[in-house]
Amino acid sequence: MTGAALRVGVIGVGRMGADHAQRVAHRIANATLVAVADPDRVRAAELAAQYDDVRVFADPLDLIADPRVDAVLIVSPGFVHEEQVLACIAAGKFVLCEKPLTMDAASSLRVVEAERAGGRALIQVGFMRRFDPEYAAMKAMLDSGDLGRLLLVHNIHRNKDVPAGFTSEMIVRDSLVHEVDVCRWLFGEEITEITVLSPAPTSYAGEGVVDPQVAIFRMESGALATTEVFAKSGLGYEVRCEASAERGNVTVGLGSGVFVRAANAWGGAIPDDFRARFATAYDDEVQAWVDASRRGVVVGPSAYDGYAASVVCEAGLESLASGSPIKVVLS
Ligand code: NAI
Numbered sequence: 001m002t003g004a005a006l007r008v009g010v011i012g013v014g015r016m017g018a019d020h021a022q023r024v025a026h027r028i029a030n031a032t033l034v035a036v037a038d039p040d041r042v043r044a045a046e047l048a049a050q051y052d053d054v055r056v057f058a059d060p061l062d063l064i065a066d067p068r069v070d071a072v073l074i075v076s077p078g079f080v081h082e083e084q085v086l087a088c089i090a091a092g093k094f095v096l097c098e099k100p101l102t103m104d105a106a107s108s109l110r111v112v113e114a115e116r117a118g119g120r121a122l123i124q125v126g127f128m129r130r131f132d133p134e135y136a137a138m139k140a141m142l143d144s145g146d147l148g149r150l151l152l153v154h155n156i157h158r159n160k161d162v163p164a165g166f167t168s169e170m171i172v173r174d175s176l177v178h179e180v181d182v183c184r185w186l187f188g189e190e191i192t193e194i195t196v197l198s199p200a201p202t203s204y205a206g207e208g209v210v211d212p213q214v215a216i217f218r219m220e221s222g223a224l225a226t227t228e229v230f231a232k233s234g235l236g237y238e239v240r241c242e243a244s245a246e247r248g249n250v251t252v253g254l255g256s257g258v259f260v261r262a263a264n265a266w267g268g269a270i271p272d273d274f275r276a277r278f279a280t281a282y283d284d285e286v287q288a289w290v291d292a293s294r295r296g297v298v299v300g301p302s303a304y305d306g307y308a309a310s311v312v313c314e315a316g317l318e319s320l321a322s323g324s325p326i327k328v329v330l331s
């Protein structure tokens with residue numbers, strides 16, 4: 001592709017899809033929002049009406065097949081990602097697929113194999129933390145070698161609240177999956193074993209939901225990573241990561257932005273959810289995807305990264321059920 005803007009179609013226009021649609025329409029260079037698809041046609045039409053010349057599809061496969069759509073941003077629920085990503089591969093279209101790539105290891109492997117069989121990399125997976133300026137600076141600092149070998153990572157991932165019906169399994173597959181990718185990326189190694197523990201539950205936990213959870217990853221080198229995940233902390237959206245290396249440590253997510261003194265109190269604000277905390281990361285992720293797609297290449301987290309995360313999460317679900325460490329075996 002040469003000078004023309006990338007014509008982007010967005011599939012799934014719920015919480016995150018509406019956010020991505022607005023980003024493509026208003027903040028991303030060299031991209032145009034041309035279509036949206038959602039089985040909730042009313043929601044899709046209402047969203048499309050906010051922008052000029054955006055076509056509406058009830059069937060996402062029709063959007064993918066439309067020759068006027070160059071590339072596809074998949075923001076539908078995880079259980080329909082496989083069919084939609086496979087359709088993008090068949091159509092030869094670049095795709096940015098929100099996490100999780102698919103719901104389990106077998107389906108993620110089918111996606112990796114289909115992309116390989118097509119002979120061309122087309123898939124970026126929405127692990128946006130890699131594009132967050134703080135995480136990117138942490139990664140660069142660790143990679144410089146100045147701090148010595150990375151030994152330990154400690155993550156905190158607290159959601160203030162989650163939609164009704166959010167289950168214990170979704171805490172692993174939809175929330176912890178971010179730390180799975182962060183740790184594979186920071187260490188540059190695979191996770192070989194995962195343990196998911198069930199501490200004393202918060203009284204905000206949904207009926208029968210194990211909330212919070214604590215996960216322990218064992219890396220290939222023997223290094224360890226811990227993660228505390230809350231579905232409902234009640235407090236605000238908090239994501240922190242501290243990496244401990246031989247000659248120093250690096251922390252991101254302290255939220256030490258604007259500092260206010262007012263009403264007999266001092267301090268800063270805690271965002272409500274990921275859309276505020278990671279706004280820049282999402283912008284940079286989508287811009288990188290658009291730029292790469294226009295050049296005909298893929299950057300960022302690959303289909304294989306999505307597959308590896310699915311394998312780790314599947315083992316994590318087994319550990320959540322049994323309380324025992326589970327080995328992670330990649331194909
Ligand atoms: P949501 O429930 O708010 O919205 C989902 C939308 O998809 C709804 O409009 C629904 O009608 C539509 N939908 C249902 N079936 C569909 C189908 N077969 N094809 C197309 N659309 C369909 O969900 P949310 O929170 O927007 O999540 C969507 C995706 O984004 C999920 O994969 C989720 O894991 C991911 N996500 C990623 C985040 C990140 O930080 N990277 C943060 C939040 C969500």
